[in-house]
Amino acid sequence: MVLAMGRRSDHTRAELEELILSAGHALVAEVGLGGFSAREVARQIGYSIGTIHNVFGSSDRLIAALNTRSFVAWAAFLREQLEAVGDDGDRLAALVAGYFDFARQHTHWWTAIYDHRLPADTSLSEADEAGRGLLTGIVVDEVARALSRPVDETVVTLSRSLIATVHGHCAFAIGGAWALMGGSDAEATALARVRETLSAVTLDTR
Amino acid sequence: MVLAMGRRSDHTRAELEELILSAGHALVAEVGLGGFSAREVARQIGYSIGTIHNVFGSSDRLIAALNTRSFVAWAAFLREQLEAVGDDGDRLAALVAGYFDFARQHTHWWTAIYDHRLPADTSLSEADEAGRGLLTGIVVDEVARALSRPVDETVVTLSRSLIATVHGHCAFAIGGAWALMGGSDAEATALARVRETLSAVTLDTR
DNA sequence: ATCATCAAATGAGCACCGTTCAATAGATTA
DNA sequence: TAATCTATTGAACGGTGCTCATTTGATGAT
Numbered sequence A, B: 001m002v003l004a005m006g007r008r009s010d011h012t013r014a015e016l017e018e019l020i021l022s023a024g025h026a027l028v029a030e031v032g033l034g035g036f037s038a039r040e041v042a043r044q045i046g047y048s049i050g051t052i053h054n055v056f057g058s059s060d061r062l063i064a065a066l067n068t069r070s071f072v073a074w075a076a077f078l079r080e081q082l083e084a085v086g087d088d089g090d091r092l093a094a095l096v097a098g099y100f101d102f103a104r105q106h107t108h109w110w111t112a113i114y115d116h117r118l119p120a121d122t123s124l125s126e127a128d129e130a131g132r133g134l135l136t137g138i139v140v141d142e143v144a145r146a147l148s149r150p151v152d153e154t155v156v157t158l159s160r161s162l163i164a165t166v167h168g169h170c171a172f173a174i175g176g177a178w179a180l181m182g183g184s185d186a187e188a189t190a191l192a193r194v195r196e197t198l199s200a201v202t203l204d205t206r
Numbered sequence C: 001a002t003c004a005t006c007a008a009a010t011g012a013g014c015a016c017c018g019t020t021c022a023a024t025a026g027a028t029t030a
Numbered sequence D: 001t002a003a004t005c006t007a008t009t010g011a012a013c014g015g016t017g018c019t020c021a022t023t024t025g026a027t028g029a030t
Helices: A013-035 A038-045 A049-056 A059-085 A091-105 A107-115 A126-147 A153-175 A186-204 B013-035 B038-045 B049-056 B059-085 B091-105 B107-115 B126-147 B153-175 B186-204
Strands: none
Touching (some): A013 A038, A013 A049, A038 A049, A038 A059, A049 A059, A059 A126, A091 A186, A126 A153, A126 A186, A153 A186, A186 B186, B013 B038, B013 B049, B013 B107, B038 B049, B059 B107, B091 B107, B091 B153, B126 B153, B126 B186
16 A cells, blocks of 8 residues: 655645645635634645644644634734824724724634634643734723823723623624624724723723 | 334424423533534434434524523523512622623533524524523613613613623633633623713713 | 665544435324 | 324435554665
């Protein structure tokens, strides 16, 4: 039997990782997490299933890496939106719009992030954690700016909660629960909640 | 070949449905949506795979029915919590605690609700929609009560947003994102947001 | 230049999954 | 009792993720 091919070195390890991530990210965008298959990724890049496992360890870890890639793209998208409105624009509205727009434009990427659960015995790699922190950082900076305050514990605590609030509205909007409950504009409602909270804090600490 | 057994009528159709739902719900509780298998449900109730498909049409529709069952249990749980605090207790706190407690005590049921996506060509049955509406109804009533107002469009709109807010905080808490961002008590934060919003509305319409 | 060593890549094999559908046998009706 | 009906079956099919003995290209030593 002539079965194994041994090391080919068509690509370096780093190139191979990028190849897999790139093809995998495109596949998630196309078919969503439900239709995702590590085998299909292997097929598309012309490597075998075994190679995917060699490089990423498991399908779950590959998906985690793909979701981190989505987070990074999302953070970049938010930065662009903020850049576009400029220093005097409505930066909070841009931030909320950026959250929703990313979810609407890249629904499969977005739902994959929140639908995927790592097995209990697995945890995020440091690279994954770092990538996912970018988004939080952007929001923290904007909240500090909106409150004319330095980035302190209060601002971080508040940002966390505001992200959760916007996320809840966005998750319901994308998942259909918002419409099921008879709602129309989830984004506007989310923005109203954000303004409300920030103005409550402003009153509080004045 | 001696293969098929034909109709046995050990159970009526309704009994069979209940048998499948009951075993399926227990299986989801045990292994989560990721480990769920319609074949395993069939095995546990002593019927064949084919029967599950005869009764529910597809694995996705079975899961939708199981999630509806979770919603109904959740609504009952909330009612108990409200009953327990009584008319003069902190009913809003009970509601938020009930939301979080259900998710914490029945994590697999809770995550299954939000992780599952019906295929694009399938939609919820009317029974499913009704079951899921129970929870909204409970919150609407409590919000009206908190504001000393009748149940009108304003109250419904507000309730929708408050559910989304609490959901966002709970989703992050259960999913680990809250801790990843350095947060500690998501429930307390969610309750603070709810109080804030309700007091803003009270000021507004006075 | 040759050889031994090493590790990257393979893919058949395994145990599972959901879905389909012809065959069957128990219940019902004639 | 016989004919009909239909609930139930489970093999078959095409997929999945994961494992690991095997192979072979590249590397380092002689």
